[in-house]
Amino acid sequence: MTSELEPKTQRSAAIAGARDSIPFAVLFIFVYASYGALCASTGWGFWPTLTATALLYSTPLQLILVQNIDTGLAVIPIVLAMNARFALMSATLSPYFRNISLLKFAPAATLMIPSVFTACFTRFQKNPQQAMAYFLGIGVPLYVTGVLATVVGFQIGSDFGGTDVVDLTAFILALLLVILAGKLWPQTYEVSAFWLGFLTAPVFFVAFENYNIVVTPFLIGGLLVLSHWQRGIGQ
Amino acid sequence: MSASAWIMLLAVLTAFMFRLLPIATSKLRFMRDTQSPFYRFLNYSSQAMLGVLCFELVFGKSSLGQVTAEFGWLQAVSLVLLLIAFLATCKSGKVALPFLTCSLIYVGAASVVL
Numbered sequence: 001m002t003s004e005l006e007p008k009t010q011r012s013a014a015i016a017g018a019r020d021s022i023p024f025a026v027l028f029i030f031v032y033a034s035y036g037a038l039c040a041s042t043g044w045g046f047w048p049t050l051t052a053t054a055l056l057y058s059t060p061l062q063l064i065l066v067q068n069i070d071t072g073l074a075v076i077p078i079v080l081a082m083n084a085r086f087a088l089m090s091a092t093l094s095p096y097f098r099n100i101s102l103l104k105f106a107p108a109a110t111l112m113i114p115s116v117f118t119a120c121f122t123r124f125q126k127n128p129q130q131a132m133a134y135f136l137g138i139g140v141p142l143y144v145t146g147v148l149a150t151v152v153g154f155q156i157g158s159d160f161g162g163t164d165v166v167d168l169t170a171f172i173l174a175l176l177l178v179i180l181a182g183k184l185w186p187q188t189y190e191v192s193a194f195w196l197g198f199l200t201a202p203v204f205f206v207a208f209e210n211y212n213i214v215v216t217p218f219l220i221g222g223l224l225v226l227s228h229w230q231r232g233i234g235q
Numbered sequence: 236m237s238a239s240a241w242i243m244l245l246a247v248l249t250a251f252m253f254r255l256l257p258i259a260t261s262k263l264r265f266m267r268d269t270q271s272p273f274y275r276f277l278n279y280s281s282q283a284m285l286g287v288l289c290f291e292l293v294f295g296k297s298s299l300g301q302v303t304a305e306f307g308w309l310q311a312v313s314l315v316l317l318l319i320a321f322l323a324t325c326k327s328g329k330v331a332l333p334f335l336t337c338s339l340i341y342v343g344a345a346s347v348v349l
Contacts, residue, residue: 023334048243051243051247052243055247055250055251056243056246056247056250057250058250061246061250065242065243065246069239069242069243070239072238072242073238075242076242076245079242079245079246079249080249083246083249083250083253084253085253085284086250086253086254087253087254087256087257088257088277088280088281088284089254089281089284090253090254090255090256090257090258091257091260091266091277092274092277092278092281093258094257094258094259094260094261094266095261095266095267095269095274097258097261098261098262098267100258102255102256102258102259105255105258106255109251109254109255109258110250110251110254112254114284114285114288117281117285118285121281167345168341168342168345170292170293171292171293171313171341172338172341173292174289174292174293174313174317175316175317175320175334175337175338175341176334177285177288177289177292178289178317178320178321178324179320179321179324179330179333179334180330181282181285181286181321182320182321182322182323182324182325182333183324183328183330184282185324185325186325189275189279190278190279190282191282191325193278193279193280193282193283193286194282194283194285194286194289195286196283196286197282197283197284197285197286197287197288197289197290198286198287198289198290199286199290200287201286201287201290201291202290202294202297202298202299202301202302203298203299205296205297205298205299206298206299209296210296212287212296213284213287213288213291214284216283216287217280217281217283217284217286217287218280220279220280220283220286221275221276221277221278221279221280221281221283222276222280224275224279225272225275225276225279228272228275229272
């Protein structure tokens, strides 16, 4: 009975993922087309531009590399710090993928980005069934959109968008992150962690600058675990 | 191979390893329990990271001084809309309505300001 139901539930999880990918995919068209256009206007070749999206698949880091790759070794610590974010996301989702072998997950690993992580985490809190199918369902359409938009943006070149489109895209992406944090309610600690990150980002920026996105979250995470422990809930 | 190509290769390889290797930690005992302090630490840190990312998307990588110096009408509208969208989602559990409404209001506000 279970084996008969499994493909059906896998399919429905994948469809749910694909459905949830739609608002992000619309944004990705603008984000990656802007990136492609920026690369074209700064003299990057087509293949390095496409390779960065296809294999690196991290907009903030790609933008940093386009603007700073000529600075040489100085950019390496930033590259490592930005990539460390992925370890945090993968580790947080790992309990939901415990039945998937490392070898099986490897081809899909590149799909792990903040948008996919947020949508997966929000869903898995309430429905952890068929986690991998949902992960692929949301991740693959976004990846394909990102790659295609990069190609289109590169071909259009500097005529695409401009700062208005970039600002609008950034706001809407932020809006989606906030809405997905709202979906976590009433998990007060998770929601508090999100808003503490938001509110303390400008405060800690003075101390950590480019490493803010890696260091500040761990400080907040540690603080909240301590608070949880003090209240005796974590015991 | 040029220095730029080496840096790109390093970025691609580390991104892949950082994404893949933590999946193996699901086999560890303390990662199986999503109520364990270590897992909570990862969970809260990842949520805080999304909060930082959200701030940077709206205000850029800025200090408190820079934010207050550059704070204008559009930034105020952005903040209010983010808060409204959050509260509406908490209360209703719905995503589409707060998303569409707040996006449209932002587009309207931006077209007035810019």
